[in-house]
Amino acid sequence: MLKADVPELNKSDLLGFYRQMKLIREFERESERQYTRGNIKGFLHVYNGEEAIAVGAINTLRPDDYIVTHYRDHGQALARGMTSNEVMAELMGKATGCSKGKGGSMHLFSSDLNFMGGYAIVGGQLCIAAGLALAVQYRGDDQVVLCFFGDGAVNEGEFHEAMNLAAIWNLPVIFFCEHNLYGMGASSKETLVMWDSLHEMAAAYGMSRYEVDGNDVLEVRTLMQKINAEVRSGSGPAFVVARTYRLRGHSVADPANYRPEDEVDYWAGQDPIPRFREWLTDEGIATVEDFEEIDASVDEEVVVAAEFGESSPWPETAALYDDVYTDRPTEGIPA
Amino acid sequence: MSVITYRDAVSSVLREALDQDDRVFLMGEDIGPYGGAFAVTKGFWEQYGKRRIKDSPLAESVIVGAGVGAAMAGLRPVVELMTINFSLLAMDQIVNHAAKIRYMSGGQFSIPLIIRTVTGAGASVGATHSQSFEGWYASVPGLTVVTPSTPRDVIGLFRSCRELNDPVMFVEHILLYGTRGEAPDSGDFRIPIGQADLRRTGSDITLCGYSRMALVAAQAADILAKEGIEADVIDLRCLRPLDMDTVVTSVKKTHRALMVEETTRMGGFAGELVSQVQEEAFEYLDAPVGRVAAAEVPMPYSFPLEQQAIPSPETVAAAARKLVNGA
Numbered sequence: 001m002l003k004a005d006v007p008e009l010n011k012s013d014l015l016g017f018y019r020q021m022k023l024i025r026e027f028e029r030e031s032e033r034q035y036t037r038g039n040i041k042g043f044l045h046v047y048n049g050e051e052a053i054a055v056g057a058i059n060t061l062r063p064d065d066y067i068v069t070h071y072r073d074h075g076q077a078l079a080r081g082m083t084s085n086e087v088m089a090e091l092m093g094k095a096t097g098c099s100k101g102k103g104g105s106m107h108l109f110s111s112d113l114n115f116m117g118g119y120a121i122v123g124g125q126l127c128i129a130a131g132l133a134l135a136v137q138y139r140g141d142d143q144v145v146l147c148f149f150g151d152g153a154v155n156e157g158e159f160h161e162a163m164n165l166a167a168i169w170n171l172p173v174i175f176f177c178e179h180n181l182y183g184m185g186a187s188s189k190e191t192l193v194m195w196d197s198l199h200e201m202a203a204a205y206g207m208s209r210y211e212v213d214g215n216d217v218l219e220v221r222t223l224m225q226k227i228n229a230e231v232r233s234g235s236g237p238a239f240v241v242a243r244t245y246r247l248r249g250h251s252v253a254d255p256a257n258y259r260p261e262d263e264v265d266y267w268a269g270q271d272p273i274p275r276f277r278e279w280l281t282d283e284g285i286a287t288v289e290d291f292e293e294i295d296a297s298v299d300e301e302v303v304v305a306a307e308f309g310e311s312s313p314w315p316e317t318a319a320l321y322d323d324v325y326t327d328r329p330t331e332g333i334p335a
Numbered sequence: 336m337s338v339i340t341y342r343d344a345v346s347s348v349l350r351e352a353l354d355q356d357d358r359v360f361l362m363g364e365d366i367g368p369y370g371g372a373f374a375v376t377k378g379f380w381e382q383y384g385k386r387r388i389k390d391s392p393l394a395e396s397v398i399v400g401a402g403v404g405a406a407m408a409g410l411r412p413v414v415e416l417m418t419i420n421f422s423l424l425a426m427d428q429i430v431n432h433a434a435k436i437r438y439m440s441g442g443q444f445s446i447p448l449i450i451r452t453v454t455g456a457g458a459s460v461g462a463t464h465s466q467s468f469e470g471w472y473a474s475v476p477g478l479t480v481v482t483p484s485t486p487r488d489v490i491g492l493f494r495s496c497r498e499l500n501d502p503v504m505f506v507e508h509i510l511l512y513g514t515r516g517e518a519p520d521s522g523d524f525r526i527p528i529g530q531a532d533l534r535r536t537g538s539d540i541t542l543c544g545y546s547r548m549a550l551v552a553a554q555a556a557d558i559l560a561k562e563g564i565e566a567d568v569i570d571l572r573c574l575r576p577l578d579m580d581t582v583v584t585s586v587k588k589t590h591r592a593l594m595v596e597e598t599t600r601m602g603g604f605a606g607e608l609v610s611q612v613q614e615e616a617f618e619y620l621d622a623p624v625g626r627v628a629a630a631e632v633p634m635p636y637s638f639p640l641e642q643q644a645i646p647s648p649e650t651v652a653a654a655a656r657k658l659v660n661g662a
Contacts, residue, residue, distance in 0.1 A: 066408070100441030109440035116407055117440060121431045127397040128432065131404020131412075138360065138386065138410060158427070161397035168392065323442035324476050326500035328529075331476070331576060 001218050003283045011285055015294060017059065017217050018280060021051040021273050022298045024075040027084055028248075030302040031074065031091055031105075035252050039310060040091045044105055047075035049215075049247035052272035053148075053178055054079040056220025060228050061146060066114045066136075068129040069148040071106035072178075073118030076148060080113050084305035094312035101315045102323065122183075123156030125149060126175060130162045133171035133237070144231045145173040151192060152183025154201060166237040167205040174224075174231055175202075177241045178214060184250045185258050202239035214242025215272040218279075247271065336520055342512040344486035345375045345451075348493040349413065351522070353383055356411060356497075362389040362398055363415025363451075372417045373453065373512050395421050399428035399450060403436070403502075406448040411497070416452040419468045419506065433502040434477030445500040449493075454482075455509040455547055456597055456645050462633035465641070467597045469506045469546070470604030473574035479503045479528060480574040482546040486516040488572055491526030499528065508547045529576035533585065537565025540655050541585040543608060544595035545571040552595045554648035555655060564659050574604060582608065583615045590621040591658045595651050600628035622658045627651050 028046040035044045047054070054075040058067065069076045077087050082098055090097025091105050099109050106120040116132060119125035129147030136143045153159055154177065166173050179198055181188050188195040202209035208230070212223045220242060227238045245267035249256035256264075280286040324330035339347070352359045361376065367390030370377035380388045391398050395416055402414040416422045422429065433446050456465040473480045481496060481503060483489040489507070496503045534549065535556050542552040549570035556566040567585040571578065586592045592612055594605035609624040630644040 068404075098441070099439060099443070102441045103439040107439040109436075109443050111440070111443040116404075116444070117436065119432070121427055124396075124400065124427050124432055127400020127428060128404040128407070130397055131401035131406070132408050133404070134389075134401050135405040135408030135410050138405070158396045158400065161392070161394035162400070164392055165394060165397045165401060169389075323438050323440075325479075326437065326442075326445045327498075328576070 001216070001222070003285065006218060006222065014280060014285055015290060017055050018276055018286070018291070019294045019298065020055045020079055021217065021276065022294060023084065023301060024051045024054065024078050025273055026298050026302045027074060027078060027087070027305070030306050031088065032252055034088070034092065034306055034309070040105070041093065042104060043071070044091070044252040045072040045250065046248050046252065047072055049267065049271065050178055050180065050244045051075055052217035052220055052276070053176075053214045053242050053244060056217040057146060057176060057224045060221055060224040062143070064114060065143045066116050066129075066132045066145040067148075068116045068125045068132065068145065069118050070122070070125060070150060070153070071118055071120040072150070073106065073108050077108045077110070077115060077118070080110070080115050082108065082110050082113065082115065084301050085308040088305040088309040089312050092309040092312070093314070094309055095315040095319070096308070096312040100319065123149065123153040123158035126153070126162035127158050129173050129175070130166050130171055133166065133173035134169065136172050137169070142232050143172065144228055146176060147173055148176050148178060150183065151177060151179045151181065151188045151195065151198060153177075154192060154198065155183070163202065163205045163207065163239070167207050170234070170236040172231050172234070173237045174227055175237065175239045177239070178244055179241050180244050180246050182246065182250065182259075185254065185256075187258075199239060199241040208235065208238040210238065210240045212240060212242050214244035215270045215275060217272060217276050245270065336517050338515050339486050339518045340512065341486050341489060341507070341514050341516070342373065342375055344489035344518060345493070345507060346377070347518075348490055349376065349379070352413060352497055353387055358409065358411040359413060360387045360389060360410065361413050361415065362391050362402060364391055364393055364398070364417050366390055366415055371415070373509075375512075395425035396428050399425040400432065402448045402450070403428060403433050403446055406446045407436070407444050411447045413449045413451060416450060418464060418509070419452045419454045420464050420466050422452055422468065429472065429478070429502070429504070430475050434475045437501065438477060446502045447500045448502045449496055449505050450503065451505045451507065453509050454506050456629065456634050457641065458509045459636060459638055459641060461636045465634035469504065469574060470596070470598055472504045473577070473604060477502065478575060480506065481528065482506045482572065482574060484508065484511065484546050484549045484570055484572070486518050488526060488532070488570075490518060491524055492528070492572065495525050495528050506546065510547055526572065529573050529578050531578035531581040532570045532572055533567060533581060534570055535566065535568040537567050538589055539564045539566060539659050540591040540593060541567045541569065541582065541589045542593050542595060542651065542655060543569045543571065543582055545574060546597070548595045548597050548646060551646055551648055552651055555651035558648055558652040559655055562656070564656065566655065579611050579615065583612060586612055586616045587619045590619055593625040593627060593651070593655050593658060595627045595646055597629055597645060599631050600626060601631060603628050622661065625654050625658050627654045
């Protein structure tokens with residue numbers, strides 16, 4: 001792709017994409033550091049290597065569009081505009097987190113941003129995305145729903161239930177598969193019959209389908225501009241498969257020893273951030289000084305976020321019982 | 336006050352919801368031209384059209400999941416799982432999603448979703464279609480579980496459920512659709528969620544049930560009354576929230592209690608009732624709290640075997656008699 005292929009994007013837009021990708025990468029590095037220090041508990045699934053997808057896709061949405069995603073959700077939350085502070089604080093279980101510390105890393109939500117949640121039961125979010133799209137259609141509105149999941153989710157029954165419902169009812173939802181070749185530790189080559197032509201799964205549902213280089217932020221963005229416009233105009237659901245790779249293991253606890261060395265090396269060479277940086281340089285859009293300035297501001301932002309999270313208060317003990325129900329206290333609150 | 340069937344009661348509150356609130360739509364298997372597996376939505380599709388009456392694929396997970404999503408976007412879906420047996424195929428959406436999204440989002444999203452479904456044994460439909468899982472759902476924080484046993488309760492409870500902003504399991508009973516009862520005339524009639532109903536009063540024992548078993552308990556009380564044993568009969572009406580105050584007050588008066596339910600005994604909901612009674616009223620008890628439940632078997636098809644497996648007025652009366660007489 002040449003600069004001339006994206007005439008609508010100016011330098012500020014393009015460097016904005018670079019900054020978001022870099023922010024996600026550095027945020028994840030910081031979150032791993034905080035995990036190692038014991039400030040983040042439980043599971044931590046980092047997004048390293050897949051940044052071009054969140055940034056390329058989410059920047060094509062309107063503020064009133066809906067996003068639903070999976071448990072590897074920090075990147076999408078940041079790309080949608082959640083602050084590093086509120087995401088890091090949520091990872092640390094603090095009261096200042098986006099979900100008041102109740103959700104954790106895998107369950108980020110923001111009602112202000114129509115960020116309808118990270119979901120940690122693989123495949124479940126596709127059904128919820130279909131329902132959001134149903135609501136849009138029911139009201140006669142023109143939002144789209146963007147639903148992220150991984151190639152592992154394609155093997156779940158809920159994938160097929162949601163795909164069929166969306167297709168038969170012509171719902172405005174984009175099912176976006178981040179095809180990183182692994183479902184946790186199992187290679188999709190061993191578990192998913194259509195792994196090498198995954199987008200063709202949607203043929204069975206008569207659905208528009210696309211494949212894209214998920215490590216090229218502009219390719220993702222360009223494709224999503226087109227798909228959004230179609231889905232918004234009532235063409236029905238679409239299925240997108242973005243080929244990508246986790247540069248880290250399934251979770252921080254996973255050294256990913258099951259992956260062949262040549263595969264890891266190949267994908268390290270496809271890292272979306274150096275690729276985009278090289279493109280910006282080759283096209284004469286950005287200079288070393290531009291990158292240095294952005295990188296420094298990103299480094300500062302994640303350090304500030306970590307400090308914010310660490311210094312934030314834990315939830316009050318009474319918060320344990322809050323928000324189970326909207327209309328009444330939950331059962332079993334000690335007197 | 337008119338007399339209507341339980342089926343008509345369900346139909347009437349669904350029509351009322353559709354007429355009063357455009358955010359309400361129905362979604363489920365065969366609720367369209369077929370009219371619903373139990374004829375509850377007969378004529379709805381013709382009257383309200385495809386927008387409001389969504390005849391869905393046989394896909395329980397997305398029926399509930401799409402209901403959750405639509406509720407998050409501000410609609411008020413009423414979805415139907417044809418029977419509670421099929422709800423197992425939607426359990427991920429009910430338990431992992433509908434019940435937890437409000438809490439996990441720190442209160443940012445409510446899920447005003449009513450999941451109607453059908454429980455119960457006794458219809459000669461075999462082991463996979465005769466189960467009573469409402470007690471399982473009552474163990475999930477975030478859910479509300481409602482089990483009406485009369486047309487009046489269907490109307491009063493459903494109206495109250497519509498006023499909630501959280502997910503509800505509205506559990507109807509397969510054998511009750513044809514039963515008749517008085518229906519309130521007033522559109523304002525409500526039954527508060529989490530309020531048990533003391534159906535009959537007596538001083539010798541407390542019989543406590545829900546859904547059809549509340550009616551069986553009342554029939555058992557009729558038998559016992561002829562023998563001079565007077566029972567309090569309580570219909571719980573809701574399993575979550577659970578009105579233990581009514582139960583405990585009764586037990587403190589009668590000093591004996593028998594819990595009746597249609598699911599199997601092991602891990603059943605009656606065990607929770609027994610536990611709470613002994614926690615709250617141990618020193619008032621003159622006998623161990625008893626349970627009558629289904630036989631510990633998959634439900635048999637053969638009619639006499641199935642009848643043998645389910646609590647009946649006679650088996651409930653026998654168990655009560657034993658508690659009262661100490662024999």
